[in-house]
Amino acid sequence: MARSLVVKVTCGSEDAERCNQAFTVAAAATAAGADVSLWLTGEAAWFGVPGRAEEFVLEHATPLADLIGVVVANGRVTVCTQCAVRRGMVEGDLREGVTIAGAAVFAEEILADGVQAVVY
Template identity: 65%
Template sequence: MIKVTAGADAPERCSQAFTVAAVAVASGVEVSLWLTGESSWFALPGRAAEFELPHAAPLPDLIESILAAGRITLCTQCAARREITEKDLIEGVRIAGAQVFVQEALADDAQALVY
């Protein structure tokens, strides 16, 4: 599990979270990436393309690789505060809340990173 709270407001932390998630997926690790706070905007089509950080992999590519073999979840409350609904999301991204987060965190072999 990787929880990313940062977005364009803290680009290095944001990029690190997506990079770690993508590398983990490429390594065969089961990944669940949670978008909260300012990273919530990256659940919307086109928003990741607006993100730029020198010497970092493009965010759209990282999201694509994570969704290919992992899971991306947008926090329910974060979505509601930004008036984001399921119909607004990139295909493959889901909205879920604290109960699902806790279930995943308590699953066997679960480890969590927060960015």
């Protein structure tokens, strides 16, 4: 059985390389068969909204929309509750397959046996 990976991305377009790296690692781990949970926090929360990942451009990088699509299809993508509230988002605003959850769920995921957590 593959290990589980929780990736938390805390930045958006203002730190494009770090942001893209988080999505790349999450998608690559998903493709490798890991159970992946991608958490969108801070400015990254906007990528949970349809069309926002499509607007992100980073030269020589896989499009963010493709990367989030891989994780949504094969793993879990979650927007932080507080981050969503601060940005006026509700579940109905999010792309299909993306949910909103809080710190208790994040803590439960990262404290489970066999989980590796990384924060970008």
